[in-house]
Amino acid sequence: MNHLFHLAKLYIHYRKRSLRIPAPPTRIWLEPTNACNLRCIMCPNGQDYNALKRGMMEWDLFLHLIEQIKKFAYDVNLFHRGESLLHPKFLQMVEVAARAGLRPRLHTNATLLTREYSRELIKAGLDFISFSFDGYDKEMYEKIRVGAKFEEVLENIIGFLEEKKRLGSEKPYAVLEVMEVVRREKKELERERKEFKAKFQGLPLDQFIVRRIHNWAGLYGEPPRGNYVPCTFPYYSMTVFYDGKVPACPQDFFGEIIIGDATRDALLDIWNGETMAELRRSFQRESNPKHPRCQKCDMIYRETFLGLPKSYLKFFLKENLP
Numbered sequence: 001m002n003h004l005f006h007l008a009k010l011y012i013h014y015r016k017r018s019l020r021i022p023a024p025p026t027r028i029w030l031e032p033t034n035a036c037n038l039r040c041i042m043c044p045n046g047q048d049y050n051a052l053k054r055g056m057m058e059w060d061l062f063l064h065l066i067e068q069i070k071k072f073a074y075d076v077n078l079f080h081r082g083e084s085l086l087h088p089k090f091l092q093m094v095e096v097a098a099r100a101g102l103r104p105r106l107h108t109n110a111t112l113l114t115r116e117y118s119r120e121l122i123k124a125g126l127d128f129i130s131f132s133f134d135g136y137d138k139e140m141y142e143k144i145r146v147g148a149k150f151e152e153v154l155e156n157i158i159g160f161l162e163e164k165k166r167l168g169s170e171k172p173y174a175v176l177e178v179m180e181v182v183r184r185e186k187k188e189l190e191r192e193r194k195e196f197k198a199k200f201q202g203l204p205l206d207q208f209i210v211r212r213i214h215n216w217a218g219l220y221g222e223p224p225r226g227n228y229v230p231c232t233f234p235y236y237s238m239t240v241f242y243d244g245k246v247p248a249c250p251q252d253f254f255g256e257i258i259i260g261d262a263t264r265d266a267l268l269d270i271w272n273g274e275t276m277a278e279l280r281r282s283f284q285r286e287s288n289p290k291h292p293r294c295q296k297c298d299m300i301y302r303e304t305f306l307g308l309p310k311s312y313l314k315f316f317l318k319e320n321l322p
Helices: 001-017 059-069 092-099 116-122 138-144 150-167 186-200 267-271 274-282 309-319
Strands: 027-030 074-077 104-108 128-132 173-179 206-212 237-240 246-249 258-261
Touching: 027 059, 059 092, 059 104, 059 267, 092 104, 092 116, 116 150, 138 150, 150 173, 150 186, 150 237, 150 274, 237 267, 258 274, 267 274
Parallel strands: 027 074, 027 237, 074 104, 104 128, 128 173, 173 206
Antiparallel strands: 237 246, 246 258
16 A cells, blocks of 8 residues: 555656645566567667767666665666667576565566576566567567577567466566567458567466557657657656666656766656756646657657556556555
8 A cells, every 4th residue: 555655646746736745656667688589660779879978887786776776666677778788697686576575577578588597587586577479470679679590489478478377476577568569451460460469368468558659759760749748757667778877768768857976966866856856847848848869759649547648557457456
């Protein structure tokens, strides 16, 4: 119930558009690495790979951050711009987060997910895993996920689920996410989707999601103009890059809006610091937040329910309600 009260406080201050929030964030993104082994067509990592300095989060920094967030966060996303399994200590990261009482989560392209590694991840206490697998056949998938092999990655995902079943483990909650970005006739696409989902029959796949493409805060096109809703990220979450820099939100891929540095300052000091307050102030306007990157983000033009983005609300509540 404490978590529900926590969420309620954050919701109240989001609705009030408070500049400083007397409740800590509930969800944290910690980026083990921004390096990736694929060049996907819809990802800035694939299109502008040389635009970023690459690196791995240092172990001491990771431990320093976990020591802080275990006191207030509900879960921790151990991923962001890169493929987390490239970090040589990722398995240990999961173990440390789980022992700290957090719920470690992973989003992966599954290219490096061997059966042995899958088994170790499950035993380490991984709470949630989502597989990015965009396409229902070899042509569609490899056109989107450049550098990956359809058959190999599909086998990795099925192998992970088979290990989960063999171990009799309810965790991690397993989600398969697909973006249907290659054009098909509606009936053909529905048939392909049905045939693809049948490959997981009898396996502990908890959810299948068809995702829509987002524009990475305006990096890929203008947002569809519609109902403006102030961004929720500054009111419930924080993101920490591998080097300790804290961007405005997970959509700020290149860190154009840096609100703090976790190698120097405590996360909760950053959470209610002047830079974050200024960011929240920009969302007090009825439309068009101050920063150009925010103005171009499609995350602020969505249908709402009780003042919250409707498209994300159901999934968020499902993850957060006991």
